[in-house]
Amino acid sequence: MTTYSLAPGWPRVLAALGLDPEAVARHARLPADLQRYPGARIGAEDFFALWEAAEALYQGPDLAVAIASAVSADHFEAAVFAGLASRDLAQAAERIALYKRLIYPVTLDVRTDTGLRIALRPRAPFTPPAVLERFELLFWVAFARLATRARIRPVRITVPNPPDDQTAVADFLDGAVLAQGRAAVVFSPSDMHRPFDTDVHAGMWEHLESDLRWRLHDLEQSATWADRTQEALLTCLPAGRRTLAEVALQLATSPRTLQRRLEAEGTSFQEVLAQTRERLARAYLRRSTLSSTEIAFLIGYGELTSFHRALRQWTGETPRSLRSV
Structure with missing residues (x-):
């Protein structure tokens, strides 16, 4: 998964605007001490959540x-x-x-x-x-x-x-x-x-x-095949493409080669697919007003019941409870 580090000056800027960096992180449902570690990296959805949290807490x-x-x-x-x-x-x-x-x-x-x-x-x-x-x-x-x-x-x-x-x-x-x-x-x-x-x-x-x-x-070379597969799925799933063959085509390789490379990393295409679906589901529920039916379609489920069952398996929660967190 592609991740990003916060700019070193981010906590200082927040503090200068009267914002507590730890309060901002907590509001974004991230570790409060995240910004104490310069090497800490987060995904795109968490990066955006920090900005939304800062805006929600800002008084200006x-x-x-x-x-x-x-x-x-x-x-x-x-x-x-x-x-x-x-x-x-x-x-x-x-x-x-x-x-x-x-x-x-x-x-x-x-x-x-x-x-x-x-x-x-x-x-x-x-x-x-x-x-x-x-x-x-x-x-x-x-x-x-x-x-x-x-x-x-x-x-x-x-x-x-x-x-x-x-x-x-x-x-x-x-x-x-x-x-x-x-x-x-x-x-x-x-x-x-x-x-x-x-x-x-x-x-x-x-x-x-x-x-x-x-x-x-280093960024390009350090990406694992699981990372590359997940990044490809982030584009493929909303477009209705979710099979091993379709993702392999996106990555300019063959289905057999992709599966072999994933197995060498101790995972499988189905495991990466499930992880990516969970990541997308959490992001859509947290940052959008899309209905559960629309989210199910965007992450590759033809039936709402299948999405609800998978979400319960991943998180132990329902779409409504995740939206209210």
Whole structure:
């Protein structure tokens, strides 16, 4: 399973906003001391649950704006800090998009044909909460201002579900507001090529690039076949594909080879399928308003009774009790 580590500055940012990091973790139904361990890693659904918990506990008008306003070089991971060593925003976006998947469960699509457009592409079926989408886009505005030392204003920002009250957003964006659409931010051609004015030496990029390339290589090489199978199932199951042959095709291997590799790791396709179904069921019940019938269909059960029976076997609980946790 692909996992992610929280940014080292996450607890400090929460504390600066009047939030107790341990209370946020508990609200997200995660270990309270999770953020005390820098090496701790969590799945995409738990990563998103932390943001939802922080928003639920935050007393201010908009958590996304508050965190974006606190952006500084001190809070950046290496993948983002490397962007400060770029010549301009266009180059920084390309670099960060490549390496940010080490720390963030959403893919960044970057286009530079008519200005700079940075769009979020969720890694289905775990979609980021609205507060995280807003922050990610506002982050780019804060990053651009930090790197250029200019009060850059984006051409437009769109999100699937703009908040009703955009007072805080408008203050941050100097009067602009969020429009409805795919989560994306667009900068003008002049702003995307505005030279960076930072204290980060360009030569630092060579040092950081080597480290980041090794980390990407390790991430790709360390994935077990059980991990790869689960990641494939996360895409296949909602699309109605759940057989060994269909998943093997997704992984560009044969059914016999996939089964043999899983057996060598002490598991089987059916075991990984059950684990993935349970993971998806928990996520859908916790983070969506989908009916039990819809969830059963999305994780590959043709009958609701079969889903209820499997859920009881996995968790000992019913869909209603899991939703109310």
